[in-house]
Amino acid sequence: MADPKKHANLFLHQDSLHEAVELLFFAYRDFTGVADAILAEHGFGRAHHRVLHFVAQAPGLSVSELLATLRITKQSLSRVLKQLVEQDYVTSKASGQDGRRRELTLTDKGQALQNRLARAQQDLILSAYEQAEASSVDGFRKVMLGLIQDPGDRARFAAQLPQPQGQATGLSQRSGVNARPTPQPLDRRR
Amino acid sequence: MADPKKHANLFLHQDSLHEAVELLFFAYRDFTGVADAILAEHGFGRAHHRVLHFVAQAPGLSVSELLATLRITKQSLSRVLKQLVEQDYVTSKASGQDGRRRELTLTDKGQALQNRLARAQQDLILSAYEQAEASSVDGFRKVMLGLIQDPGDRARFAAQLPQPQGQATGLSQRSGVNARPTPQPLDRRR
């Protein structure tokens, strides 16, 4: 961390930092773009996609867990979730343990759509991986992880990455509803 | 590029691809978050930031060039640009060569805000770079560049990166006014 080489390429960093800002802008725009096209066929938007993604990833998660992950308000989620449930992409049933909690899962229809969306984005990522060298992937992962501020969110990405001294610099805690995203069991499906 | 190792870690890719989707989601959310906080102080949003960024980066660019880069409609840009001009963050003056074109530049006030925004995001990126190894940065750049679909947009990022079929572009890196992203047919799809 306190690396002498670091100082040596600071001027190089200058350029690199500005470039990185644009790389993030363009890459994210195109990354979401491939999904937007599919979503539009169904009259859905990115908000729906996020729900499908996180429900697919942790089936049975509760509304409040989803809220904590998405960091939006209950009312905002409600709108999209209602559509997804009404149109049979997502099921919401009361938990056996705690009748207040609604456990969210994807229907077959929802899973099918989510598969399409994931495939489209993963194809793009794969193509980017293939254009780079194998070693680039690890660097990519490390830098991306470094951009994530919230320790709870970081924890989703298990393994290696040295979690630096927990700098939970403000602006993280918009806990509109409850506490932490509950370090999420995170099922590594597929 | 056609690398035998590629096949060997395909199963590893599977996990990695899913992870990358989430990395992009969380990283971008936090990356934009640091700027959102500053923008909010001024009653601005991300749309304003994008204008400030691209005007700062290529001072004197025209409205239509900006539109091509942002890929939004004239009407959408108009609202935001009008605010920035009225509040003296951006100047818009007719070109000497072509009186129809309005050349956009930042005022000192606009440059000051843009500096703050850039610094905030660059600090975040720098911290991510520092948490990774020096070698990670190059991998990050390569993968991010691979995610960018439009050749015109890719061309902004000069130098090394093996543009799939591409020649090593003689563009001197990151020039202030950079080679315009080829006037862009402006595909309004969706």
Add this chain to the structure above:
DNA sequence: TTTTTGGGTCAGCCATATTGACTTAATTTT
């Protein structure tokens, strides 16, 4: 039993995007 929690909903506001139809002025084409 009272309080808290998880979830849902109504109502309204704001920011950002969209399409379509025009206007104006400047430049280019014919």
Add this chain to the structure above:
DNA sequence: AAAATTAAGTCAATATGGCTGACCCAAAAA
């Protein structure tokens, strides 16, 4: 010189996805 094209700006209407505040209900916890 007249006509066509281009760059920019504008009006109006619409959609999406955020937000706040105020409630309600039922289940669980205190």
